[in-house]
Amino acid sequence: MLSPILRSATMSSTRSQLNAAAATRLSSIQRHLSTTPSGSRIERMTVFGAGLMGAGIAQVGAQSGLKVTLSDVTDKALENGLNIISKSLSRVAKKKSPDDIEGFTKKILANIETTTDAGKAVEDTDLVVEAIIESIKVKRDLFGFLDSKAKAECIFATNTSSLSVTEIAESCGKERQERFAGLHFFNPVPAMKLVEIIRTPQTSTSTYESLKEVTLRIGKAPVTCNDTPGFIVNRLLVPYLLESIRMVERGDATPEDIDTAMELGAGYPMGPFKLLDFVGLDTTTYIAQGWRGKAASGQISKELVEPIELLDKLVKEGKLGRKSGQGFYEYENKK
Structure with a gap:
């Protein structure tokens, strides 16, 4: 089962402020665009x-x-x-x-x-x-x-x-x-x-x-x-997710501790392993495989998308994340 992770009041306040700032920015852009x-x-x-x-x-x-x-x-x-x-x-x-x-x-x-x-x-x-x-x-x-x-x-x-x-x-x-x-x-x-x-x-x-x-x-x-590999979000997100898996594979830390660290230390709403399970380990593997072709042509660094034995093993075992009921965590209900 996915154990609950306590969130601090400070984080909740920070997120509220960030959401309010994003809403203000969106409203400002909309007003500007209406006159452009x-x-x-x-x-x-x-x-x-x-x-x-x-x-x-x-x-x-x-x-x-x-x-x-x-x-x-x-x-x-x-x-x-x-x-x-x-x-x-x-x-x-x-x-x-x-x-x-x-x-x-x-x-x-x-x-x-x-x-x-x-x-x-x-x-x-x-x-x-x-x-x-x-x-x-x-x-x-x-x-x-x-x-x-x-x-x-x-x-x-x-x-x-x-x-x-x-x-x-x-x-x-x-x-x-x-x-x-x-x-x-x-x-x-x-x-x-x-x-x-x-x-x-x-x-x-x-x-x-x-x-x-x-x-x-x-x-x-x-x-x-x-038009660059991964655009903005995935260009930054995918290497981060893959390096998180490598940390577990090396025995540096557990998925639970890495998720807690990134949520409470970096302010991320969801740690990398919760996110991997949500996205699907097969989807992450598919993206990484596609990017290796980009790496071969020099568009991105090869070391960012090198194969990871642990990830490949989980996918071969059908442990794809939430949709299969098990990935890095186990889930009662498949989603």
Whole structure:
């Protein structure tokens, strides 16, 4: 079982101050943007992938008043996506509209339509956000198909967390590449404020401004990064997580003590091993493997992503974290 870790009153106070500062900054950015020229205004959004990420992106878009089309390959996947959204909206409604939870949920869901027809899904949309499997081939195949189906001014965005946005964009024509960027949301999308906007060398200023405007409109805090491995968050986070595992493998400290140290000493809301179990050890392994190709070409340091025997062993044993019931910790309920 995951043992509870006591948090100090000082940390709670610090987090409250940080949250307040972030909210103030977001409000300031929104006011500034409202008086700043931007690209084309986005009113209709299509999301590909009805899993947790895609459903979350569709939800926040619909909540902000965008007309959203959610697309996936099967009706069952779409039904699952709508169920995820409905449950999430019910939780939101308990705070925003406790006297009419059903009415609140129905109003937001009315902004979402679904289809398994990918071509139809993009006929009249202003923005496509892809949140499908983390495979560059599958993503390129999808965008290559959509390029001839969507209107010329439609913006394409990938939610990839670890792949090259530029390489994905190259599946489209040169004009579309100017309207192509990364739009990296964080899980769970409705709760996480941050969105990384990834600019490729071809991404136009108008495209970037349109994405920044819509990101703020849906209540998120955008940051900007060039198309580098891991962007901002994962470029710093993944090596930190891998080094944490190496510490345990070397016998330097236990996962419990490392988590406690980073939570109470560094002020992190979640220690590295809790986070590894939440993300999935298989996902972390997949990202590290992909980055080794980047290391071979000199884009990142090789020692940052060297294989770790302990991590590989846990993955081979099916101990993937929360979703399997066991990772670095054990869990009663699989999540």
